[in-house]
Amino acid sequence: MEGEVGFLGLGIMGKAMSMNLLRHGFKVTVWNRTLSRCDELVEHGASVAETPAAVVKKCKYTIAMLSDPSAALSVVFDKDGALEQICRGKGYIDMSTVDSDTSTKISEAITSKGGYFLEAPVSGSKKPAEDGQLVILAAGEKTLYEEALPAFDVLGKKSFFLGKVGNGAKMKLVVNMIMGSMMNAFSEGLILADKSGLSSQTLLDVLDLGGIANPMFKMKGPTMIQKNYSPAFPLKHQQKDMRLALALGDENSVSMPVAAASNEVFKKARSMGLGDLDFSAVFEAVKFPEGSS
Numbered sequence: 189m190e191g192e193v194g195f196l197g198l199g200i201m202g203k204a205m206s207m208n209l210l211r212h213g214f215k216v217t218v219w220n221r222t223l224s225r226c227d228e229l230v231e232h233g234a235s236v237a238e239t240p241a242a243v244v245k246k247c248k249y250t251i252a253m254l255s256d257p258s259a260a261l262s263v264v265f266d267k268d269g270a271l272e273q274i275c276r277g278k279g280y281i282d283m284s285t286v287d288s289d290t291s292t293k294i295s296e297a298i299t300s301k302g303g304y305f306l307e308a309p310v311s312g313s314k315k316p317a318e319d320g321q322l323v324i325l326a327a328g329e330k331t332l333y334e335e336a337l338p339a340f341d342v343l344g345k346k347s348f349f350l351g352k353v354g355n356g357a358k359m360k361l362v363v364n365m366i367m368g369s370m371m372n373a374f375s376e377g378l379i380l381a382d383k384s385g386l387s388s389q390t391l392l393d394v395l396d397l398g399g400i401a402n403p404m405f406k407m408k409g410p411t412m413i414q415k416n417y418s419p420a421f422p423l424k425h426q427q428k429d430m431r432l433a434l435a436l437g438d439e440n441s442v443s444m445p446v447a448a449a450s451n452e453v454f455k456k457a458r459s460m461g462l463g464d465l466d467f468s469a470v471f472e473a474v475k476f477p478e479g480s481s
């Protein structure tokens with residue numbers, strides 16, 4: 189990946205990922221809708237551009253890490269958007285979690301102007317992003333995937349190439365659908381243990397020694413007991429992923445009652461004002477069902 193790499197979107201993930209690229213010697217030009225969020229990156233050596241179009245003009249490769257389908261589309265298609273400067277030889281890599289329709293729309297627009305497109309959503313959250321331990325789920329233009337591998341090797345511990353555009357988005361939604369349902373089951377278990385007079389900490393210890401031990405229970409369990417929901421993965425994004433995964437289920441006539449019920453609880457958590465907290469704050473919505481105080 190010779191030359192400057194562009195980075196659009198400096199939220200929790202984008203900031204950690206672009207910081208990582210800088211640390212590993214990449215030259216990075218950043219843009220964020222709220223431009224002041226670029227300041228910290230500049231202190232670490234990044235350049236700033238005023239618009240997504242200006243980033244693409246300057247860089248052969250541009251990575252985007254944006255909140256949702258509407259943000260991903262807006263950064264490409266709006267005035268001063270990335271598309272304005274896409275031309276032959278430019279690579280656009282969208283690492284946001286979106287649905288396959290969104291990814292396909294972006295891909296078609298980029299390729300119609302001679303550019304290359306790769307979707308590359310990631311598994312792993314704030315800490316793995318900081319540590320370069322993400323799992324990258326890429327699909328689209330294979331040549332661009334190969335050219336991006338030096339950056340992916342810095343950002344992640346493993347990259348998958350999944351074929352045609354849409355497959356990366358779908359894989360990511362399947363994974364997050366499972367994760368969101370697990371978080372709900374885990375929350376119910378913690379409450380059931382507590383209401384039955386059992387120690388939450390002992391439940392965590394028992395879970396960690398058995399067949400359903402996993403890093404998420406291990407990491408989130410103690411903070412949930414302490415009601416510490418400092419956001420690593422914002423709950424509003426988890427609910428977006430449940431919604432998009434359920435739509436994928438609709439398209440494929442897959443019945444997903446567990447995911448549908450979990451989505452309802454995430455929606456309730458958003459209505460309780462918990463959307464900007466970590467997704468584990470769904471625990472609070474499970475604790476206090478609708479109508480209770």
Ligand SMILES: NC(=O)C1=CN([C@@H]2O[C@H](COP(=O)(O)OP(=O)(O)OC[C@H]3O[C@@H](n4cnc5c(N)ncnc54)[C@H](OP(=O)(O)O)[C@@H]3O)[C@@H](O)[C@H]2O)C=CC1
Pocket residue numbers: 196197198199200201202220221222223225253254255256258259262263283284285286310311312313314420421422425426
């Ligand atoms: N956090 C996590 O653990 C993980 C998140 N993801 C996915 O990565 C993506 C980013 O997540 P995360 O960093 O946590 O999210 P954040 O909410 O922290 O950041 C969202 C970013 O999107 C930008 N944005 C939002 N709306 C618009 C818009 N209309 N136009 C332009 N920019 C916009 C924000 O800009 P501004 O600063 O101006 O608001 C910000 O840069 C999401 O798709 C998420 O699902 C994937 C794996 C893990």
Ligand SMILES: O=CCCC(=O)O
Pocket residue numbers: 285310311312313364421
């Ligand atoms: O999309 C967010 C995923 C968070 C995680 O994999 O821990």
